[in-house]
Amino acid sequence: MGWSDVYYFIMVPMVYAAFAIFMAGIVFKLIVVFFSKKSKGTFSTFPKILPRPLGVLKDAFLVPVAWKRDKILWFFIIAYHAAFVLLFIGHLELIKEFALLQIIPHQVFLGAGIVGIVLIISVLYFLFRRFKSPWRGISVPEDYLILLLIFMTMIVGSHLNLAARYNAAGFDIPVEDYRTYLSSLFAFNPTIPAGITGSPHYVLVALHIFFANLVLMVIPFSKIIHMVFTFLSLNIQRK
Amino acid sequence: MEKQKIAELRKILTSRLNRPMRYYNDTCTRCGLCYDTCHAYQGIPEKIYSPVGRAEVVRKLYKKYTRLSGYLFPYWGDSTSFNDPVMDEAYKAVWSCTGCRRCVMNCPFGIDTALMMSVGKHLLIQNGTAPEELVMLADAAVEKGKSIEEFKEGYRQVIRDLEKEVQKRLGLAEPDGLIPMEKKNAEILYVGLAGAHTIVNPAIIFNAARENWTLSFFEGVNFGFFAGDPEKADFIAKRIINEATALNVKEIVIVECGTAFRIMRFLMGKLPFKVSSIVEVIHRYLAAGRIKLKDKSVAEPVTYHDPCQIGRNGGIYDEPRDIIHAVAADYREMSPTREQNWCCGGGGGLVALDNEEFRIKSGKPKKEQIVKTGAKIVVTACENCVMQLKTIANGYGLDVEIKYLTEFVCENLIR
Amino acid sequence: MSDALKPDVTMDLKGLACPLPVIKVNQQIKKMQVGQILVAETTDPGAHADFPAWAKSTGNEIVNTEKKETSTMFYIKKLK
Structure with a gap:
């Protein structure tokens, strides 16, 4: 077994496994919630100015609590989550061309590398913030490790984008090759084009996919599940 | 272990x-x-x-x-x-x-x-x-629920004494029936606490408003909930629900006690009658002209402390303020206020524990709020809060008077 | 007053807010010997139900209650 087998394992079977664990994990979490007892009575706080769904969406997407209490943190929370959405769209475009997303014409990847940089800076802010008391005292290893994992994924991913964009160090994997690779995964007929496997930067692609796989698998079983539960727990506060 | x-x-x-x-x-x-x-x-x-x-x-x-x-x-x-x-x-x-x-x-x-x-x-x-005090109080409350028949007579007798006081303060000829008990089909079942002030002041207000009401045998506070025992908490709350069902009343009105109010209104599920706080009832009487207060008769600066379970967790913010505004010429709001108001530090059963030193320390933000308003009278609508605010006032040597809202209303009631 | 009702300890609980009278009595009775009598004077109307309920749940006995003009004396005998 050589390195190419390891890379293949990361690039194909592990991706399928990670997606399966990610989706099954979230479904599992929701099933567990669905079968647990509901609480008797209501846990509202007052006043409830907006109707419930609107209020929940406002609290979830605008994070007024952070705005009121820590404007710098609020800025990074919003920057991070907004950039994450753009990141998601960017990866969709790496699967295939979506005409809908080209309403505002742009090059793939979106934002010419800014998105990745915003994410990296935000993650570093979240990380360094935890080095300071009192946040240091309330942090547990999970908090640091997840940030580290996301940081690693993003720094490599960002490099892949920036290096290809500016053709640094002979970096020459074209967007089309990523599209071939990712769409073949979606078609359950996986192929890794020679443009990727033959590139001296194959190791970076594999590393990026490896970290991303870990992130995906960790989501349902860590605090990142807040991407789903935020809405449910805010709903209880307004019920 | x-x-x-x-x-x-x-x-x-x-x-x-x-x-x-x-x-x-x-x-x-x-x-x-x-x-x-x-x-x-x-x-x-x-x-x-x-x-x-x-x-x-x-x-x-x-x-x-x-x-x-x-x-x-x-x-x-x-x-x-x-x-x-x-x-x-x-x-x-x-x-x-x-x-x-x-x-x-x-x-x-x-x-x-x-x-x-x-x-x-x-x-x-x-x-x-x-804390054994709270477990003991919860047990006693459960026991009271089980054998209420044995205790009814003693309680009735002492309520008769309170009727005389209500009579005196309202200037009426007869004390009889001023605090009705076990009255079927009454509009309101009023749930008080152990102290006389939790019965006399509301009785004065109910009589002034000519309400068709009756007094509960039970205290509103729920020591089972404080202690953290869900079964006892449920039993203690159900004593009152069963009483209200048996008497076929339309509404349960809860004394100035935050916990009692939140449990009955929000945590017991759907009930076949309305649950209100006495604060809402006073506000209703005032709005309908059933009671009248001496307009702006209190000149000293007054502030209001939102009990957490009535404000933040109960949504009653405006009613007490309207009532106080009617009487006080100089009303001062605390800062922060309403949903961001600082807790006094006495809730959750904490005032019943031997922890005064801790409560004085944890009451620091409340003390600072009160001092900043410059108020001489702090009105609130919760027994726990009153006790804790008095502890804070003594602990920090504040020159303020702590008053129940019902007390404040009764002192300024036009008969 | 018969000898049996001679108080060993007397407590003045007048004017104390709920639920302190019951708590104080509970603390005091723990310090006493079985068979001794504690007299607690209180102004709480609720005590007329709360004291007997407390006694029943803790296994003590209220041997006598004596009403005064504005307060009540509860004679509590420690049984265990």
């Missing part, structure tokens, strides 16, 4: 894992926004008195026993097994929390620390380290 005990504690832990608890366990990102939003932390800046610090004590037990990752890699999320130090830590976290839920307002996910603390309370009961 022996295996048997750990097994029992685990049973309680898992039995309390309902939907909200699952969200609250998993969602917290330890962002720390709540960190200093607890009055106790303001008074004593230790991690255990911060909302997230408290919640983590319960959360790390859940991680250990309900999550594979917590079991396999305890260091990943700092999960802990049951042991004596962690139970001591739980005691410190739980019995310094008033359940005011100010932190809920300051959590981006709306995590209810008070609910998590109620699990901690339940564990402490099983562990045998719950």
Whole structure:
């Protein structure tokens, strides 16, 4: 077994496994919630100015609590989550061309590398913030490790984008090759084009996919599940 | 800790894992926004008195026993097994929390620390380290519910004495029937507390408004809830629900007691009658002209302390302010106020414990708020709050008078 | 007053807010010997139901209640 087998394992079977664990994990979490007892009575706080769904969406997407209490943190929370959405769209475009997303014409990847940089800076802010008391005292290893994992994924991913964009160090994997690779995964007929496997930067692609796989698998079983539960727990506060 | 005990504690832990608890366990990102939003932390800046610090004590037990990752890699999320130090830590976290839920307002996910603390309370009961005063009071309240028939006569007699006082203060000819008991089909079943002021003042108001009401045999406060025993809490609340059902009343009106009000109005599920706070009822009488107050008759500066369970957790903000505005010429708002008002530090059963020194320290933000208003009279609508505010006033040597809203209304009632 | 009702300890709980009278009595009775009598004077109307209920749940006995003009004396005998 050589390195190419390891890379293949990361690039194909592990991706399928990670997606399966990610989706099954979230479904599992929701099933567990669905079968647990509901609480008797209501846990509202007052006043409830907006109707419930609107209020929940406002609290979830605008994070007024952070705005009121820590404007710098609020800025990074919003920057991070907004950039994450753009990141998601960017990866969709790496699967295939979506005409809908080209309403505002742009090059793939979106934002010419800014998105990745915003994410990296935000993650570093979240990380360094935890080095300071009192946040240091309330942090547990999970908090640091997840940030580290996301940081690693993003720094490599960002490099892949920036290096290809500016053709640094002979970096020459074209967007089309990523599209071939990712769409073949979606078609359950996986192929890794020679443009990727033959590139001296194959190791970076594999590393990026490896970290991303870990992130995906960790989501349902860590605090990142807040991407789903935020809405449910805010709903209880307004019920 | 022996295996048997750990097994029992685990049973309680898992039995309390309902939907909200699952969200609250998993969602917290330890962002720390709540960190200093607890009055106790303001008074004593230790991690255990911060909302997230408290919640983590319960959360790390859940991680250990309900999550594979917590079991396999305890260091990943700092999960802990049951042991004596962690139970001591739980005691410190739980019995310094008033359940005011100010932190809920300051959590981006709306995590209810008070609910998590109620699990901690339940564990402490099983562990045998719950505050015995509260367990004893809960037992007595349950006993009262079981054998109420034996105690009715004694209670009736002493209520007759109170009728005379109501008669005197209203300037009426006859005391009879001023505090009706066991009156079928009354509009209102009024639930008071043990103290005379919780019956006399409302009786004066009900009589002034010519209300068709009756007095409950039971006290509104729920020591089962304070102690953290869900079964006893349920039984204690149901004493009143059963009484109201038997008397076929239309509405239960709860004394100035935050817990009693929140439990009856929000935590008992759907009930076949309305549940109101006496504050709302007074406001209703005033709006309908059924009682009249001496207009702007109090010249001294007055401020109002929102009891957490009536304001933040009950939504009654404007009614007490309207009532006070009618009487006070110089009303001053605290800052922050309403949903961000600081808890006095007496709720959750804390005033019943031997912890005065702690309560004076944790009452620091409240003290500062009161001083800043410059008010001479602090009005509030909760027995716990009144007791704690008096403790704060004594502890810091404040020159203020603490008053119940009903007392304030009765003093300025036009007969 | 018969000898049996001679108080060993007398407590003045007048004007104390709920639930302190019951708590104080509970604390005091723990310090006493079985068979001794504690007399508690209180102004709380609620005590007329709360004291007997407390006595029943803790296994003590209220041997006599004596009403005064504005307060009541409860004679509590420690049984265990």
